[in-house]
Amino acid sequence: MSAIQKVLILGGGFAGLEVARGLAGAPVEITVIDRQNYHLFQPLLYQVATAGLSPADIASPIRSVLSGQQNVSVLLARVANVDLARKLVTTDQGEAPFDTLVVATGARHAYFGHDEWEPFAPGLKKIDDATDIRRRILLAFERAESEPDLVVQTELLTFVVVGAGPTGVEMAGAIAELSRRSLSRDFKRIDPRMARIVLVEAGPRVLPSFDPALSAKAERALTDIGVEVRTGTAVTACDRRGVAFGAERLPSRTVVWAAGVRASPAAKWLDAEADPSGRVIVGPDLRLPGRDDVFVIGDTAHVAGPDGRPYPGVAPVAKQQGRQVAHQIRYGLSRPFRYRDFGSMATIGRKRAVAQLGPLRLSGFPAWLLWSVAHVYFLIGFRNRLVVALTWAWAYITWQRGTRLITGGSRPASERDLSTAQGVRRGRAA
Amino acid sequence: MSAIQKVLILGGGFAGLEVARGLAGAPVEITVIDRQNYHLFQPLLYQVATAGLSPADIASPIRSVLSGQQNVSVLLARVANVDLARKLVTTDQGEAPFDTLVVATGARHAYFGHDEWEPFAPGLKKIDDATDIRRRILLAFERAESEPDLVVQTELLTFVVVGAGPTGVEMAGAIAELSRRSLSRDFKRIDPRMARIVLVEAGPRVLPSFDPALSAKAERALTDIGVEVRTGTAVTACDRRGVAFGAERLPSRTVVWAAGVRASPAAKWLDAEADPSGRVIVGPDLRLPGRDDVFVIGDTAHVAGPDGRPYPGVAPVAKQQGRQVAHQIRYGLSRPFRYRDFGSMATIGRKRAVAQLGPLRLSGFPAWLLWSVAHVYFLIGFRNRLVVALTWAWAYITWQRGTRLITGGSRPASERDLSTAQGVRRGRAA
Numbered sequence: 064m065s066a067i068q069k070v071l072i073l074g075g076g077f078a079g080l081e082v083a084r085g086l087a088g089a090p091v092e093i094t095v096i097d098r099q100n101y102h103l104f105q106p107l108l109y110q111v112a113t114a115g116l117s118p119a120d121i122a123s124p125i126r127s128v129l130s131g132q133q134n135v136s137v138l139l140a141r142v143a144n145v146d147l148a149r150k151l152v153t154t155d156q157g158e159a160p161f162d163t164l165v166v167a168t169g170a171r172h173a174y175f176g177h178d179e180w181e182p183f184a185p186g187l188k189k190i191d192d193a194t195d196i197r198r199r200i201l202l203a204f205e206r207a208e209s210e211p212d213l214v215v216q217t218e219l220l221t222f223v224v225v226g227a228g229p230t231g232v233e234m235a236g237a238i239a240e241l242s243r244r245s246l247s248r249d250f251k252r253i254d255p256r257m258a259r260i261v262l263v264e265a266g267p268r269v270l271p272s273f274d275p276a277l278s279a280k281a282e283r284a285l286t287d288i289g290v291e292v293r294t295g296t297a298v299t300a301c302d303r304r305g306v307a308f309g310a311e312r313l314p315s316r317t318v319v320w321a322a323g324v325r326a327s328p329a330a331k332w333l334d335a336e337a338d339p340s341g342r343v344i345v346g347p348d349l350r351l352p353g354r355d356d357v358f359v360i361g362d363t364a365h366v367a368g369p370d371g372r373p374y375p376g377v378a379p380v381a382k383q384q385g386r387q388v389a390h391q392i393r394y395g396l397s398r399p400f401r402y403r404d405f406g407s408m409a410t411i412g413r414k415r416a417v418a419q420l421g422p423l424r425l426s427g428f429p430a431w432l433l434w435s436v437a438h439v440y441f442l443i444g445f446r447n448r449l450v451v452a453l454t455w456a457w458a459y460i461t462w463q464r465g466t467r468l469i470t471g472g473s474r475p476a477s478e479r480d481l482s483t484a485q486g487v488r489r490g491r492a493a
Numbered sequence: 494m495s496a497i498q499k500v501l502i503l504g505g506g507f508a509g510l511e512v513a514r515g516l517a518g519a520p521v522e523i524t525v526i527d528r529q530n531y532h533l534f535q536p537l538l539y540q541v542a543t544a545g546l547s548p549a550d551i552a553s554p555i556r557s558v559l560s561g562q563q564n565v566s567v568l569l570a571r572v573a574n575v576d577l578a579r580k581l582v583t584t585d586q587g588e589a590p591f592d593t594l595v596v597a598t599g600a601r602h603a604y605f606g607h608d609e610w611e612p613f614a615p616g617l618k619k620i621d622d623a624t625d626i627r628r629r630i631l632l633a634f635e636r637a638e639s640e641p642d643l644v645v646q647t648e649l650l651t652f653v654v655v656g657a658g659p660t661g662v663e664m665a666g667a668i669a670e671l672s673r674r675s676l677s678r679d680f681k682r683i684d685p686r687m688a689r690i691v692l693v694e695a696g697p698r699v700l701p702s703f704d705p706a707l708s709a710k711a712e713r714a715l716t717d718i719g720v721e722v723r724t725g726t727a728v729t730a731c732d733r734r735g736v737a738f739g740a741e742r743l744p745s746r747t748v749v750w751a752a753g754v755r756a757s758p759a760a761k762w763l764d765a766e767a768d769p770s771g772r773v774i775v776g777p778d779l780r781l782p783g784r785d786d787v788f789v790i791g792d793t794a795h796v797a798g799p800d801g802r803p804y805p806g807v808a809p810v811a812k813q814q815g816r817q818v819a820h821q822i823r824y825g826l827s828r829p830f831r832y833r834d835f836g837s838m839a840t841i842g843r844k845r846a847v848a849q850l851g852p853l854r855l856s857g858f859p860a861w862l863l864w865s866v867a868h869v870y871f872l873i874g875f876r877n878r879l880v881v882a883l884t885w886a887w888a889y890i891t892w893q894r895g896t897r898l899i900t901g902g903s904r905p906a907s908e909r910d911l912s913t914a915q916g917v918r919r920g921r922a923a
Contacts, residue, residue, distance in 0.1 A: 100635060100899040117547035119896035126679040127897065136681045139635040139899075156639045190900050205530060205569040209586045249556040251566045449887070450880065457879070466549035467557065469530040469569075470620050471901065 067092050070392060071152060071161035073142055073329075075102050075125040078167035078361030078381035085389020087132050094159060096152070098141040100124050103190065104442050106378060107451075109230055111193035112319075113200065113237035114245070114464040118190045120451050123443050142168065145332040147357070163356050163392055166329045166343070167385070170362035170376060173325035173340070180301040184318040187230060191471075196319055198469050200238065203317045204246060205469070207253045220258040221315040223306055225298050226322030227264035228271070229409040232281060234319055235262040236412035239288045245464040260290045261313060263306070265297040265322070270409055270417065272375060277417040280426040284415040298322070324376060329363045338365045338373065347399035349388055358391075360384035366400055374402050378441075408434045413459065497522050500822060501582060501591035503572055503759075505532050505555040508597035508791030508811035515819020517562050524589060526582070528571040530554050533620065534872050536808060537881075539660055541623035542749075543630065543667035544675070544894040548620045550881050553873050572598065575762040577787070593786050593822055596759045596773070597815070600792035600806060603755035603770070610731035614748040617660060621901075626749055628899050630668065633747045634676060635899070637683045650688040651745040653736055655728050656752030657694035658701070659839040662711060664749055665692040666842035669718045674892040690720045691743060693736070695727040695752070700839055700847065702805060707847040710856045714845040728752070754806060759793045768795045768803065777829035779818055788821075790814035796830055804832050808871075838864045843889065 068091045072079045075097035083093055101122040110116040129135045140154035151160045172186025185195055200222065207219035222242075224235040242258040249255070262269070262285060268278040269285070269292060282292050300307035305314040323340075330337035335351055336344045342365035343351065349366065351357040360366075361381035365373045374380045380402055387400055406420030408430065416430035425433065435455065442448045458464060498521045502509045505527035513525055531552040540546040556567045570584035581590045602616025615625055630652065637649035652672075654665045672688040679685070692699070692715060698708040699715070699722060712722050730737035735744040753770075760767035765781055766774045772795035773781065779796065781787040790796075791811035795803045804810045810832050817830055836850030838860065846860035855863065865885065872878045888894060 100631065100897070117549045117896075118898055118900065119547045122898055124679070124897045130679045137679075138639055139632075140639070190898065194900070201530060202569075209568055209570070249554070249560045249567075449883070453879070453883065466547075467530070467554045468548055468552055468620065470548065470624070 068392075069094070069160060069162045070165065071096070071159055071163070072165045072167065073097075073152065074167035074169055074327075074361070074363075075099070075128075075137070076105075076167060076169050076361060076381065077378045078385040079165065080125070080128065081382045081385025082165050082167070082358075082360075082389045082392075083129055083132065083135050085386050086134065086393060089134065089389075089393045091134060091163075091392070093132075093135045094138055095125060095129065095135060096138045096140050096142065096154060096159065097125055098139070099189065100126070100139050101190070102128055102443060105188070106229075107438060107442075108187055108190075108193050109233045109237055111190065111466070112187055112196040112234065113241055114197055114467040115237065115458060116451060116454060117466050118194065120454065121442065122190060128443055142332070147333065147354070150356070161356075164358070165388055166333070166357070166359045166363055167361040167381070168327035168329055168363050170324040170326045170340075170342075172320055173323040174320070175323060177301070180320070183303050184225060184301050184306070184320040186320040187234070194471055197466075198471055199317050200241070201467055201469050204242075204250065204253070204255055204258075206316075208250050209252075216253065217259075218305065218314045219316045220253065220255075221305070221313070221317075222258060222260045223313060223315045223318045224260070224262045225306070225318065225320050227262050227266075227269035227292070227294070228321060229407075231262060231264070231319075231321035232269055232285065232409050232411060234321060235260055235290045236285060236288060236410065236415070239285075239290050240412050241464060243289055245467075256289075261315075262290050262292050263296050263298060263308075264292070264294045266294065268294055273407060273409070273417060274419050274424060277419060277424060277426060281409065281411055281417050284411040284417075284426075288412050288415070324362065326363045329359060333357065333359070335359075340365075342373070348391065348397040349384055349400050350397070358388045360388055368402060377407070379405065408437065410434045498822075499524070499590060499592045500595065501526065501589055501593070502595045502597065503527075503582065504597035504599055504757075504791070504793075505529070505558075505567070506535075506597060506599050506791060506811065507808045508599075508815040509595065510555070510558065511812045511815025512595050512597070512788075512790075512819045512822075513559055513562065513565050515816050516564065516823060519564065519819075519823045521564060521593075521822070523562075523565045524568055525555060525559065525565060526568045526570050526572065526584060526589065527555055528569070529619065530556070530569050531620070532558055532873060535618070536659075537868060537872075538617055538620075538623050539663045539667055541620065541896070542617055542626040542664065543671055544627055544897040545667065545888060546881060546884060547896050548624065550884065551872065552620060558873055572762070577763065577784070580786070591786075594788070595818055595822075596763070596787070596789045596793055597791040597811070598757035598759055598793050600754040600756045600770075600772075602750055603753040604750070605753060607731070610750070613733050614655060614731050614736070614750040616750040617664070624901055627896075628901055629747050630671070631897055631899050634672075634680065634683070634685055634688075636746075638680050639682075646683065647689075648735065648744045649746045650683065650685075651735070651743070651747075652688060652690045653743060653745045653748045654690070654692045655736070655748065655750050657692050657696075657699035657722070657724070658751060659837075661692060661694070661749075661751035662699055662715065662839050662841060664751060665690055665720045666715060666718060666840065666845070669715075669720050670842045670892075671894060673719055675894040675897075686719075691745075692720050692722050693726050693728060693738075693743075694722070694724045697724055699724065703837060703839070703847060704849050704854060707849060707854060707856060711839065711841055711847050714841040714847075714856075718842050718845070754792065756793045759789060763787065763789070765789075770795075772803070778821065778827040779814055779830050780827070788818045790818055798832060807837070809835065838867065840864045 070093045072095045104121040107121045126137045140156035143153045210216040242255045246255040270278045326341035343359040344365045362376040408418040410416040416434045418425040418430040500523045502525045534551040537551045559565045570586035573583045640646040672685045676685040756771035773789040774795045792806040838848040840846040846864045848855040848860040
């Protein structure tokens with residue numbers, strides 16, 4: 064083993080990237096492993112899914128984000144396991160040894176034990192998820208346009224978003240705007256403004272992590288732009304014809320899942336104790352209990368806050384943890400992590416958002432403006448910020464959505480049996 | 494049959510769109526059928542394939558391009574056949590009747606009877622082709638970075654472009670710039686500037702449709718930026734380890750096909766006479782011989798020019814044909830088509846291009862500037878023009894390429910057997 068300390072970071076998300084950056088100039092040899100070549104600004108992924116932004120607007124190659132930093136290598140590989148005894152990580156590209164390991168591999172969406180729902184209710188974590196959902200939403204309008212059966216047409220024009228956290232709220236709001244505004248003039252046989260958008264939440268209110276007064280404001284804003292909000296409603300079944308809540312069925316051809324996440328299999332790799340969401344339970348200094356050389360952070364980690372409850376899986380927590388781990392590695396320290404909460408925001412659509420910043424509660428246009436400025440500011444890379452700012456300014460003026468492209472393969476289950484055309488007679492060859 | 498004339502346009506490319514637009518306000522009922530929901534500005538597709546532009550920058554939904562026109566419906570469907578006797582087109586969405594039919598379904602790349610080469614040498618016609626090629630090029634650099642075997646590493650860093658028409662020349666130039674400039678600082682173990690880019694052409698010179706003096710200038714410009722040009726070299730075999738020219742093998746893991754096109758199966762649908770490239774041979778007024786009610790235009794049509802040779806498959810020919818067909822339909826005319834050739838351009842990279850405009854011959858920076866302005870100008874939709882202009886301006890200043898994302902599924906043949914990592918030991922689990 065070389066004299067220089069090898070720091071191996073698994074995951075190039077907010078947490079992992081912050082560790083690498085925090086070790087700039089330190090006498091260590093850093094390797095960042097990710098199975099994607101890009102760092103993704105996940106808070107805006109719903110805009111890709113709803114045709115507002117292009118994938119490249121919210122993603123940058125990890126390599127180019129870190130290219131200025133001499134002590135970092137980046138490796139595109141998929142982690143298979145961690146060998147704590149031999150201090151190495153196995154990947155599909157070979158083994159990587161470490162002196163210090165940082166696990167920041169994030170989370171995927173979870174179906175509460177119903178993984179069979181996934182093909183019918185895709186979640187939103189990767190760029191490919193977003194372009195898949197975009198394809199489904201846009202295809203639903205296309206199919207509805209040529210569908211002679213009014214029952215099927217109604218199903219095609221019903222969109223269900225499951226889960227009313229920030230992602231679900233933002234998705235539902237964006238689909239409503241897409242249908243009410245951007246598409247409204249483009250179809251001849253259907254009226255996209257008649258599309259039904261239903262936001263389903265098992266808990267008692269939307270945005271459960273926000274102040275109840277803001278939840279109420281958000282719900283009103285959603286209703287204003289045409290979203291049906293159904294709180295206290297748990298999904299009990301999901302297939303290609305829609306969802307069910309107990310005995311009640313809601314027929315829909317497009318369901319988006321924003322209801323829950325499950326941590327990456329880090330607990331299994333590390334043979335560590337996990338909470339029910341699969342997050343590795345770490346000590347206050349973000350280390351794996353009993354190991355000085357292994358840190359787990361971000362959405363993969365369960366870190367207890369001052370009230371005993373774990374910190375939420377949001378970008379600011381991940382970034383602050385990353386910064387602290389870098390500091391601890393650089394100076395060989397052990398310090399308890401304290402999250403400095405600057406606030407939370409969620410947007411419902413054009414000019415509507417809610418924000419809570421310490422004691423401050425904002426809603427409506429001021430919250431929306433703050434949200435826009437903050438998100439453009441935090442986007443990595445000046446070019447992305449510029450393009451996003453211009454795209455938004457343009458969309459604000461014109462209501463147009465620039466990336467309405469149906470690309471990529473089709474998943475058979477959701478696309479077949481969408482019958483024949485109208486105006487255009489029922490076909491022999493269909 | 495209703496009293497109002499039904500005009501059915503197959504294909505929303507340059508030709509088909511121009512017919513629809515040319516019939517704005519005419520007392521006809523137009524339906525545009527395309528299997529994609531977008532109109533694609535194909536001349537810039539190579540920039541998507543080389544990470545310069547996002548798909549949405551060069552594509553607009555056909556619906557939204559035509560949304561202002563009252564007499565047009567757009568249908569997303571795949572054409573199965575044409576029934577000339579019953580005057581209807583069968584699609585996977587049912588049947589569409591017509592009084593007048595315009596076939597403008599374009600062309601795909603052709604492998605001269607070797608369709609088995611396609612998985613190893615993808616061509617560039619659709620957006621999904623471009624993102625696939627982008628993924629392959631970027632993955633080759635990623636794999637080379639972690640490849641311990643120097644022979645394999647060299648194969649990974651060898652890029653072959655087959656065919657030196659405008660698309661092939663532009664692809665080769667863009668890959669050269671990507672490797673020489675955009676990626677040059679991002680890798681630690683390989684030097685992307687050492688990548689070998691080989692442009693292979695069976696004919697005697699690059700850009701065969703241009704003036705020989707400009708071909709020579711283009712070849713010199715390609716050599717200057719590091720492209721090996723091999724003219725008079727025909728590919729005789731192609732597999733996942735590279736290409737062969739007779740007895741000589743050129744090992745490469747990334748081959749791009751820009752060598753030939755084959756028209757869509759319109760000749761089969763129409764049971765019409767076709768030339769060896771599959772293009773339907775039409776009369777001087779662009780009608781199918783013997784049919785007053787069927788037009789074939791664009792890359793699908795073989796229209797003899799004044800010298801007896803067919804007009805080339807380029808956007809200006811398609812657009813002018815579309816305009817003329819609209820005119821003939823509107824006024825019930827029959828007029829011979831004459832192509833008004835304003836010139837041709839091809840770009841080799843930053844500040845390098847060739848252009849011939851009537852008697853004028855341009856090369857170097859003036860040609861490049863003209864090329865840039867013309868391409869931005871012809872892009873559909875103001876937002877796209879603005880974004881492309883800004884993206885290019887930004888790339889010009891920084892040499893950055895903003896869309897270096899590896900997305901989408903993998904085709905197993907080209908990705909497996911890329912062995913293990915370096916620096917990072919050969920793995921058990923690999």
